[in-house]
Amino acid sequence: MGRSRVLAYTVLSLGAFSMLVPFLWMLATSLMSTAQIYAFPPKLMPDPLQWQNYPAAMDAVPLGRFFWNSLLVAVLTTAGQMVTASMAGYAFARLHFPFRNGLFLLFLATMMIPPQVNIVPLFMLMSRLGWIDTYAALIVPGLFGAFGIFLLRQWFLGFPVELEQAARLDGCNPFQIYWHVALPTALPALATLGIFTFISTWNSFLWPLIVTNSEMMRTLPVGLAAFKGAFRETTEWGQLMAAGVISVLPALGVFLIGQKYFIQGLMSGSLKG
Amino acid sequence: MEERNEWQWALWLLLPSLLGVGIFVAIPVLASFGLSFAHWNMLSPPKWVGLRNYTELFADPLFWQVMFNTFYYALVVVLLEIPLALGLAVAMNQPGWLVKVFRTIYFLPVVTSMVAIALVWNWIYDPQYGLLNAALQGLGLPKVEWLYSTVWAMPALIAMGVWKNLGYSMVIFLAGLQTVPQELYEAADLDGANRWQQFLNVTLPQLGPTLFFVSVMSTITAFQVFDPVYIMTEGAPGNTTNVAVYWLYQNAFENFHVGRASAIAYVLFGVLLTLTLIQWSVRKKWVDQES
Structure with a gap:
C-alpha cells in the first residue's frame, strides 16, 4: 500500500468513527442506569448493561x-x-x-x-x-x-x-x-x-x-x-x-x-x- | 390504436396525479401567495391588506435577524460541508470492499430522522453531563454552555447540520469523480504533476458542474432547516437560532398571523427559486458548452 493510500484510509477511518459516535452514544446511553448516565467522568460503556429504559x-x-x-x-x-x-x-x-x-x-x-x-x-x-x-x-x-x-x-x-x-x-x-x-x-x-x-x-x-x-x-x-x-x-x-x-x-x-x-x-x- | 382513444387512456392514467398535485401543491402555492396580502387569524374572515404584510416584515428587526441567522447557518454549513465531502470522496474513490463500508457509514446520518439525531446531539451538548463538555474538561479546556450560549448555539447547530448532510454531498461527488476520464490523470502523470497538482488541475475543473450542483442543493436544504431548531433551541437564546421556517411556524401556528407567515413563506420561496434558477441556467450553459 502506498503512502497516500495509508493516509486516505486513516482519514476515512477517523471520519467514519466520528460519524458513528452519536449513534453509539445513543445506544450506550439507552442501556445505562440513571446513575451511570450522570456519572463523571462519563462512562463510555454501559456497565452493567440494563434494558430498563426501554420498558x-x-x-x-x-x-x-x-x-x-x-x-x-x-x-x-x-x-x-x-x-x-x-x-x-x-x-x-x-x-x-x-x-x-x-x-x-x-x-x-x-x-x-x-x-x-x-x-x-x-x-x-x-x-x-x-x-x-x-x-x-x-x-x-x-x-x-x-x-x-x-x-x-x-x-x-x-x-x-x-x-x-x-x-x-x-x-x-x-x-x-x-x-x-x-x-x-x-x-x-x-x-x-x-x-x-x-x-x-x-x-x-x-x-x-x-x-x-x-x-x-x-x-x-x-x-x-x-x-x-x-x-x-x-x-x-x-x-x-x-x-x-x-x-x-x-x-x-x-x-x-x-x-x-x-x-x-x-x-x-x-x-x- | 386510434389517437383519439389514446388521449382518453392517458387522461385516466394521469388523473390521480393531476388531482393530487393540483389540490395539494398547485392550489396551496397560489393560496399562500394570496394569503400573503391578507390579515387572517384563521377564525374571522381574511381581510385584504395589500402589501402591508411585506412592508411590516421588512420594517421588523426580527425579520432581518431571522434572515441573517438563516443565511449564516446555510453559508457556514455549505462552506464546511463541501470541502470535507470532496476530500472524503477523493480519498474514497478507489476500489475495495472497505470503501463500500465507509460509504455506508457516512451515509447513515442522511437517512436517519433529524428528530432522533437532534435528541442525541442535544444530549451530547448538555452543558452539565454532556459528552462534549466532558471531553473538553478532559483536555483541560473550559466548559461551554453550547445551546444556551448566544455565541455557541448556532455553531452547535451548524456542526450537527454538517455531520447530518455530509454523506449526501460525498456520494454525489463520488459519482462525479467516476466520470473523470482516467487518461487525464495519466497525461498529468507524464507531465510530472504530483497528487495535489493533479487535484487542482484535473479533478477540480472536471468536477465543476458537480461542485456547483452540490453547493446549490446543500444551500437549499440548509435554508429549510426546522427540526433541530424546534427540538434543541426553539430559536433561543434571544432569537440567535431562530431561522426562516421556524419563524414561519411560530407566526402561523403559535401566533396565528397567517398573512405574515405566508409573506415569510414567499420571501423564502423567492430566495430558493432564485438559487434553483441560477443552478438551472449555469447547468444549461455547461451542457451547451460540452455538446
Missing part, C-alpha cells in the same frame, strides 16, 4: 402506538406513490396526447416549490375537510409527487417498443399494457421510489406535527419531540435515547437492505438538476 419509555409514552402510526403512514404513502407515479410516468413516456410536454414541465416545476411554503393553506384545507388529527391528513397529501413521476417516466422511456406492440396485437388496451407488461419490468425504478418515499415519510416531522393534536395520532418523530418537551429540569436521557433507538432502526434497516436503489435515486435526482 420505562414505553410506560411513559405510547411508543408502540407511535411506531404503528409511523409504519402505517409510511407504508401506505409508499404504496400510493408507486401507483400514482407509475401511472402518470407511463402516460408521459408512452402515450400521445395534446400538451404532453407542457404538462410534464408543469409537474417538474412543482418540484421547485419548497413544502414549507404550502403548509399554511394545506393546514386550512385539512381543517375544512375535517381531517385534522386523522390518518387521512397524515397520508393523502403525500400520495402524489413529481419526483416519482419523473423517475418512472425515465424508466418507461427505455421500455422496448416491441413488447408494447406485441401486447397491442394481442388486443391489450393501454391500461392493460401498463399494468401487465410495462409495470412488472419497472421493479428497480419502483424500488428506488419506494425506499426514498418510505425513508422520507418515516422521518417526516413538520407536517405530522401540524396536523396531529392527540397523543394517539402522533408519529414517532412527533411523539419523540413531545416526549422530550415533557421534561423540564431533569431530562430522562436514558428513556429518550431508548425511544430514539426504536425510532431510528426501521429506516436504517430499509436503507441497508435497499442501499443500491437509494443511491441510484439520489443520482437520478442529481442528473435532473
Whole structure:
C-alpha cells in the first residue's frame, strides 16, 4: 500500500468513527442506569448493561402506538406513490396526447416549490375537510409527487417498443399494457421510489406535527419531540435515547437492505438538476 | 390504436396525479401567495391588506435577524460541508470492499430522522453531563454552555447540520469523480504533476458542474432547516437560532398571523427559486458548452 493510500484510509477511518459516535452514544446511553448516565467522568460503556429504559419509555409514552402510526403512514404513502407515479410516468413516456410536454414541465416545476411554503393553506384545507388529527391528513397529501413521476417516466422511456406492440396485437388496451407488461419490468425504478418515499415519510416531522393534536395520532418523530418537551429540569436521557433507538432502526434497516436503489435515486435526482 | 382513444387512456392514467398535485401543491402555492396580502387569524374572515404584510416584515428587526441567522447557518454549513465531502470522496474513490463500508457509514446520518439525531446531539451538548463538555474538561479546556450560549448555539447547530448532510454531498461527488476520464490523470502523470497538482488541475475543473450542483442543493436544504431548531433551541437564546421556517411556524401556528407567515413563506420561496434558477441556467450553459 502506498503512502497516500495509508493516509486516505486513516482519514476515512477517523471520519467514519466520528460519524458513528452519536449513534453509539445513543445506544450506550439507552442501556445505562440513571446513575451511570450522570456519572463523571462519563462512562463510555454501559456497565452493567440494563434494558430498563426501554420498558420505562414505553410506560411513559405510547411508543408502540407511535411506531404503528409511523409504519402505517409510511407504508401506505409508499404504496400510493408507486401507483400514482407509475401511472402518470407511463402516460408521459408512452402515450400521445395534446400538451404532453407542457404538462410534464408543469409537474417538474412543482418540484421547485419548497413544502414549507404550502403548509399554511394545506393546514386550512385539512381543517375544512375535517381531517385534522386523522390518518387521512397524515397520508393523502403525500400520495402524489413529481419526483416519482419523473423517475418512472425515465424508466418507461427505455421500455422496448416491441413488447408494447406485441401486447397491442394481442388486443391489450393501454391500461392493460401498463399494468401487465410495462409495470412488472419497472421493479428497480419502483424500488428506488419506494425506499426514498418510505425513508422520507418515516422521518417526516413538520407536517405530522401540524396536523396531529392527540397523543394517539402522533408519529414517532412527533411523539419523540413531545416526549422530550415533557421534561423540564431533569431530562430522562436514558428513556429518550431508548425511544430514539426504536425510532431510528426501521429506516436504517430499509436503507441497508435497499442501499443500491437509494443511491441510484439520489443520482437520478442529481442528473435532473 | 386510434389517437383519439389514446388521449382518453392517458387522461385516466394521469388523473390521480393531476388531482393530487393540483389540490395539494398547485392550489396551496397560489393560496399562500394570496394569503400573503391578507390579515387572517384563521377564525374571522381574511381581510385584504395589500402589501402591508411585506412592508411590516421588512420594517421588523426580527425579520432581518431571522434572515441573517438563516443565511449564516446555510453559508457556514455549505462552506464546511463541501470541502470535507470532496476530500472524503477523493480519498474514497478507489476500489475495495472497505470503501463500500465507509460509504455506508457516512451515509447513515442522511437517512436517519433529524428528530432522533437532534435528541442525541442535544444530549451530547448538555452543558452539565454532556459528552462534549466532558471531553473538553478532559483536555483541560473550559466548559461551554453550547445551546444556551448566544455565541455557541448556532455553531452547535451548524456542526450537527454538517455531520447530518455530509454523506449526501460525498456520494454525489463520488459519482462525479467516476466520470473523470482516467487518461487525464495519466497525461498529468507524464507531465510530472504530483497528487495535489493533479487535484487542482484535473479533478477540480472536471468536477465543476458537480461542485456547483452540490453547493446549490446543500444551500437549499440548509435554508429549510426546522427540526433541530424546534427540538434543541426553539430559536433561543434571544432569537440567535431562530431561522426562516421556524419563524414561519411560530407566526402561523403559535401566533396565528397567517398573512405574515405566508409573506415569510414567499420571501423564502423567492430566495430558493432564485438559487434553483441560477443552478438551472449555469447547468444549461455547461451542457451547451460540452455538446
